[in-house]
Amino acid sequence: MALRARDVFRHFVRFMTMHDYRSHTCNALRSDHVGLTARLSGWVHRKREHANALFIDLRDHYGITQVIVHADADFYETAKRVPSESVITVTGTVVARDADAQNDKLATGDIELHADVFVVESAAESLPLPVFGEPDYPEDIRLTHRYLDLRRETLHKNILLRGQVINSLRRRMIDQGFTEFQTPILTASSPEGARDFLVPSRLNPGKFYALPQAPQQFKQLIMVAGFDRYFQIAPCFRDEDARADRSPGEFYQLDVEMSFVTQEDVFGAIEPVMAGVFEEFADGRKVETPFPRIPYREAMSKYGSDKPDLRNPILLKDVSDYFTDESKTGFGIFAKITGSGGKVIAIPAPGATDSQSRKFFDSLDKWAKKEMQAPGLGYARLREEDGAVVSQDPALKNFDPAHLKALLDDMGLKAGDGVFFSAGKKDAAYKLAGAARDKIGHDLGLIEEGIFKFCWIVDFPMYEWDEDNKKVEFSHNPFSMPQGGMAALEAADTVEKQLDLLAWQYDIVCNGVELSSGAIRNHKPDIMYKAFELAGYDKSVVDTEFAGMINAFKYGAPPHGGIAPGVDRIVMLLAGVDTIRDVILFPMNGQAQDLMMNAPAEVSKEQLKELHLKLVPVEKDA
Numbered sequence: 001m002a003l004r005a006r007d008v009f010r011h012f013v014r015f016m017t018m019h020d021y022r023s024h025t026c027n028a029l030r031s032d033h034v035g036l037t038a039r040l041s042g043w044v045h046r047k048r049e050h051a052n053a054l055f056i057d058l059r060d061h062y063g064i065t066q067v068i069v070h071a072d073a074d075f076y077e078t079a080k081r082v083p084s085e086s087v088i089t090v091t092g093t094v095v096a097r098d099a100d101a102q103n104d105k106l107a108t109g110d111i112e113l114h115a116d117v118f119v120v121e122s123a124a125e126s127l128p129l130p131v132f133g134e135p136d137y138p139e140d141i142r143l144t145h146r147y148l149d150l151r152r153e154t155l156h157k158n159i160l161l162r163g164q165v166i167n168s169l170r171r172r173m174i175d176q177g178f179t180e181f182q183t184p185i186l187t188a189s190s191p192e193g194a195r196d197f198l199v200p201s202r203l204n205p206g207k208f209y210a211l212p213q214a215p216q217q218f219k220q221l222i223m224v225a226g227f228d229r230y231f232q233i234a235p236c237f238r239d240e241d242a243r244a245d246r247s248p249g250e251f252y253q254l255d256v257e258m259s260f261v262t263q264e265d266v267f268g269a270i271e272p273v274m275a276g277v278f279e280e281f282a283d284g285r286k287v288e289t290p291f292p293r294i295p296y297r298e299a300m301s302k303y304g305s306d307k308p309d310l311r312n313p314i315l316l317k318d319v320s321d322y323f324t325d326e327s328k329t330g331f332g333i334f335a336k337i338t339g340s341g342g343k344v345i346a347i348p349a350p351g352a353t354d355s356q357s358r359k360f361f362d363s364l365d366k367w368a369k370k371e372m373q374a375p376g377l378g379y380a381r382l383r384e385e386d387g388a389v390v391s392q393d394p395a396l397k398n399f400d401p402a403h404l405k406a407l408l409d410d411m412g413l414k415a416g417d418g419v420f421f422s423a424g425k426k427d428a429a430y431k432l433a434g435a436a437r438d439k440i441g442h443d444l445g446l447i448e449e450g451i452f453k454f455c456w457i458v459d460f461p462m463y464e465w466d467e468d469n470k471k472v473e474f475s476h477n478p479f480s481m482p483q484g485g486m487a488a489l490e491a492a493d494t495v496e497k498q499l500d501l502l503a504w505q506y507d508i509v510c511n512g513v514e515l516s517s518g519a520i521r522n523h524k525p526d527i528m529y530k531a532f533e534l535a536g537y538d539k540s541v542v543d544t545e546f547a548g549m550i551n552a553f554k555y556g557a558p559p560h561g562g563i564a565p566g567v568d569r570i571v572m573l574l575a576g577v578d579t580i581r582d583v584i585l586f587p588m589n590g591q592a593q594d595l596m597m598n599a600p601a602e603v604s605k606e607q608l609k610e611l612h613l614k615l616v617p618v619e620k621d622a
Contacts, residue, residue, distance in 0.1 A: 026064055066097075196213065334395070498534055
């Protein structure tokens with residue numbers, strides 16, 4: 001009896017000295033805490049009423065603990081009526097669960113808290129969307145009530161993962177001798193390819209700041225200023241449309257710049273950071289290293305894309321030469337295309353004839369017409385007849401047998417396989433073929449699971465042909481150093497030679513997602529003037545549009561280069577989600593609207609007057 005009195009006194013002292021809201025989190029209690037008095041606070045995740053007790057799953061940021069309120073407790077009715085997602089504080093005794101009641105899905109599944117004190121801190125009203133169970137729900141409701149959506153386990157974990165990934169990136173960069181700097185948010189408008197977000201200046205009427213599309217010029221100026229290895233988890237702002245892998249408005253990137261480096265030095269610094277972060281959060285998935293380097297033109301010819309998914313084993317094949325002679329093919333459509341300089345690109349479909357019906361092949365043709373706005377996809381199903389591989393589909397039906405055998409041998413195709421054909425002008429044919437490669441690989445289940453496959457895409461063209469304006473234009477980044485320097489630019493005295501010029505530009509790609517673009521920078525004013533001249537810009541344009549940077553380069557600029565992997569896309573891949581909104585705390589919708597904060601919104605006349613602005617009425621369509 002004396003021992004019992006001491007226990008009561010010990011629990012009383014602990015109760016009186018306990019923190020007002022919690023002694024432990026909802027993920028902390030274990031079997032070795034049995035007999036302890038504990039206090040927990042959190043949200044009512046789920047309630048289940050049994051004959052003599054009420055079971056409450058109590059949730060906080062860290063996890064869930066089961067609380068039991070016995071029917072004879074004076075607060076039983078209060079607990080029974082408390083709505084889901086109300087915030088409560090419970091004080092009680094930690095008790096071991098019966099063996100048949102243990103829950104191995106919870107870290108706290110061996111124990112439960114028997115409530116002695118029950119306090120409602122904040123009662124919840126009727127919920128606009130459920131938190132428990134995470135059923136699919138309309139996006140507009142989820143975004144309007146994002147704070148509720150974020151209570152859901154999956155999304156909550158994604159945001160935690162984001163924070164952990166950023167911490168890992170920062171730690172790895174610092175360990176490699178990089179220093180973190182912060183660049184301005186209010187800056188000048190810069191023609192970097194996307195629309196700027198403009199900010200009116202109250203103190204300078206009629207003038208505007210711009211939010212940075214990227215810290216591009218600033219980070220180069222940091223190198224000119226004599227710093228050596230810079231990084232920043234940088235916010236970037238672009239007024240562009242939403243996509244599954246791109247948020248409208250703002251995004252974050254690991255912005256990096258290094259002095260006195262070659263392309264290989266950049267790769268040597270960044271590859272271990274990327275591989276290390278993905279290995280740290282792989283959760284059983286593999287990370288394939290080292291990252292292969294694939295020249296841009298090779299990527300386009302093999303994969304039809306400069307962001308190839310290397311988990312897909314399908315390789316494209318230019319088979320144009322097999323379709324030039326109609327007497328051997330009996331297929332005039334492709335002969336006409338190749339005769340006018342077009343291309344026929346084959347996309348193998350391994351095993352598709354054996355595993356799929358004709359509907360599969362027809363559906364790909366319909367997909368090309370509807371989703372890709374293309375004329376369609378030719379196809380052929382391959383079967384064996386009399387010891388030879390043949391097809392009864394139009395594209396190959398009338399092929400000369402020897403000519404058909406040569407084509408199939410060249411592609412490594414056999415009976416039971418299928419093949420699709422994308423035909424047209426070169427760029428259009430490869431674009432459709434690349435998209436078809438991705439779709440066929442997914443539809444046939446050919447994508448290797450449980451692995452992250454990176455690659456570097458290198459040797460990007462310095463220029464491309466602008467068909468609309470009939471001129472040469474920069475293809476990637478106007479601040480990149482051309483391979484061969486000034487000598488290469490001066491030798492490019494025809495459009496054809498200009499289009500053959502390569503730049504020290506590179507992308508890093510993972511599982512078909514472009515994570516970053518980067519380059520060795522053009523740090524010499526004379527080479528920069530010449531590079532812009534070939535794209536049709538005279539010296540005054542460079543001096544006006546990029547004054548800060550070109551002037552700085554005239555006072556001694558080191559060779560430098562950098563890269564900027566997208567944080568949102570990294571987390572999206574690691575979380576295994578299909579949309580970038582699932583890894584951003586408070587994202588906008590597809591119309592660039594924040595439904596929770598009601599932004600963008602109208603402002604008062606007084607605010608407009610203070611900024612010296614007057615609104616122009618929006619013209620309505622007639």
